[in-house]
Amino acid sequence: MKPKTSDISTIVIINKNQQQAKSLQIKTKHIERLRHYALGVFAVVAALSGLVFYLHSQNKEQEERNKQLQAQIAKLKIAVPAAVANPANTQQGSAQSYIQSIETKLKTINDYLKRRGLKGFAVKSTGGSGNNEAAKLPDSEAYSLYDDYLKHLTSTIAFTPMGYPRISSFTSFFGYRSDPFNSEHAEFHPGIDFQGRRGDEVKCTASGKVVFAGWAGGYGNCVRIQHINNLETLYGHLSKIEVKVGQKVTVGDDIGKVGSTGHSTGTHLHYEVRKDGKPINPVKFLTLNK
Ligand SMILES: [Zn+2]
Structure with a gap:
């Protein structure tokens, strides 16, 4: 079947060097399609070019920003001290x-x-x-x-004697003093005496072991506690003893009560610190600062 004339388009190709022009007959429908394809391809190419251009410009902007940031970092490095x-x-x-x-x-x-x-x-x-x-x-x-x-x-x-066996003023210091029982005779006082009332608590000044608890002549009721470093503390003239020989005590424990037993002129606590068995001045141990 022959197509209708209106459905056919004639394309005339004219060559400059040839005198005769060539004519080509194509279905109009095909030319329409070709034009759609061409337009489609053109649109795609245009879109891709646009994208490429956009990406390229974006990249440039990013580079520019990076350069600025690096410059800022360089400036900060100079400004900030090394330690920070x-x-x-x-x-x-x-x-x-x-x-x-x-x-x-x-x-x-x-x-x-x-x-x-x-x-x-x-x-x-x-x-x-x-x-x-x-x-x-x-x-x-x-x-x-x-x-x-x-x-x-x-x-x-x-385990080091420290502080006070009871907080009160001292009535007698370590060293020679006149004998309270015979004023013409000088007596060596091997400890310090603390004022007190009968029944006041006596606290041990360091942790250790009780090595004596009982009557000891002039000391009256007496407690001796052994500590490390060959140190010993002695508490005399007690009205009551609260510990037993061999008992382990912790610094601050109540070991007895103030009294006036033994060779004593009044109610007070006699306190000694002994090193290697010899009395030393307990004042050294009352505070850390001396
Ligand atoms: Zn004394």
Whole structure:
């Protein structure tokens, strides 16, 4: 069947060098389709070009922003002090200063103990700049070293006579004094006397073991407690004894009551601190500051 004339389009191709023009007859329908395809392809190409252009410009903007940020970072690096820029350094610095401060305090406590005739302990410098080897100790080792010192210190302090067996004023100090029973005779007073009323509590000044609890001549009712470092405390003229020989006592325990038993002119507590069996001045042990 032959198509209708109106459905056919004629394309005329004219070549400059040839005299005769060529004519081509195509169904109009096909030309329409071709035009749609061409338009479609053109649209896709245009859209892709647009996208490529958009992405390219976006990229440029991003680059520009990156450059600006880098410039800002460079400026900040110059402005910020090195210590802040490196937090690890700062932490190490403050840890070192804490270690030095702890060491100083340990040495102070050590001096208190040494002045009381106690052994104390050797403080190995870990934080000081003077001892480079020790300063290189890993943190955990330095901390365990301090832990050991503090453990030692805690037990030393608990077992070292310290403070008052009762809080009151002293009526008599350690040393020579005139004999209260014979004014022409000088007598050595081996402890200090605390004022008190009959029945007032007497507290032991350090943890230890009771080695004597009973009557002891001039001391009357007397308690003696043994502590570490060859130290002993003695509490005399008691009206009542609250402990037994062999009993372990903790610093602050009530070991007896104030009285006036034995060689005594009035109700008071006689308190002695003995080192290696010899009386020493208990005033040294009343506070840490002397
Ligand atoms: Zn006395």
